[in-house]
Amino acid sequence: MxxxxxxxxxxxxxxxxxxxxxxxxxxxxxxxxxxxxxxxxxxxxxxxxxxxxxxxxxxxxxxxxxxxxLTTNETSFFRDLRPFEGLKEVIIPALMKARSVPRTLNIWCAACSSGQEPYSVLITLFENFPDLINWNINYFATDFSAEMVERTTNGIYADLEVKRGLSEELRTKYFNKVDAGWQAKPMLRNMLQIRRLNLIEPWTLPPIDLIMMRNVLIYFSNDIKKDILGRVRKTLTPDGYLMLGAAETTISIDNSYSVEDAGPARCYRPKTGGEAVSMPQAQKGL
Ligand SMILES: C[S@@+](CC[C@H](N)C(=O)[O-])C[C@H]1O[C@@H](n2cnc3c(N)ncnc32)[C@H](O)[C@@H]1O
Missing domain, CATH: 1.10.155 (Chemotaxis Receptor Methyltransferase Cher; domain 1)
Structure with missing residues (x-):
């Protein structure tokens, strides 16, 4: 047709x-x-x-x-791998040190598609930082698409999807076999606050320590990228971290970020003395 x-x-x-x-x-x-x-x-x-x-x-x-x-929902478990190495080697240890009191970590996976990305981050946390079990973790996973929000909520992946990026060992440890494939165990699903959120509209979130916003800015004009990055900057805590997709950057779009290496990954952080605000009372929920 x-x-x-x-x-x-x-x-x-x-x-x-x-x-x-x-x-x-x-x-x-x-x-x-x-x-x-x-x-x-x-x-x-x-x-x-x-x-x-x-x-x-x-x-x-x-x-x-x-x-x-018409949205592209391409994603996979541990997509591009390096960001997850960066989380393991640099970002999570730094945040755990900085937040040892009050042991709270706020994470946002924006444009999470069918959920493989937030589940991969959670597996990275569980596998490498067992102490986090005693922390208060507020993890927001959002997407524009109602269908993707539903898929993330159900956390069910076909064999082929699971094979893309997930080892057998991790699959067995964190997923249950169901008729349609493999479902993330409640210990993972219960940690996510999953909502629809359109990045071009205003959002209400508490200050966030780690924002994963990967492989979505590429679809937008420079003006829209600038607007979103400006609002992301205000949502990040002053010492927070932003991770973008491999083909995305803040450079030449928003110079209020500094670019840093996090192990093999690249991350973006509010420049010191910039505009980032830390709200005294963390607002819960979206
Ligand atoms: C290519 S996927 C990226 C998924 C995941 N972040 C990754 O890197 O694997 C892009 C996602 O962006 C979402 N998206 C597109 N436009 C959006 C918007 N205006 N606000 C929020 N999400 C949007 C789509 O629904 C899609 O799930």
């Missing part, structure tokens, strides 16, 4: 307005493949009919479902 130019323009504008994701000309093939699938799921005969319904029902769930269908 192909998409007309006017439908493509309408879809690209809708997706940009709702999620900030850019769909430049030339991406018609991607839009066609994904909307073809959605149209079939909805029992509709064509992409044109699907788009027509989205136009006619702007306040239904359909526009969000269409945007969802």
């Amino acid at each position: 192909s998409i007309s130019t006017s439908d493509f323009d309408f879809v690209a504008e809708l997706v940009q307005r709702k999620s900030a994701i850019l769909l430049p000309k030339g991406k018609e093939y991607l839009v066609e493949a994904r909307l073809d699938y959605l149209a079939k799921q909805k029992g509709l005969p064509s992409i044109a009919e699907l788009v027509s319904r989205v136009r006619k029902q702007p306040y239904s769930e359909l526009p969000d479902e269409l945007v969802d269908a």
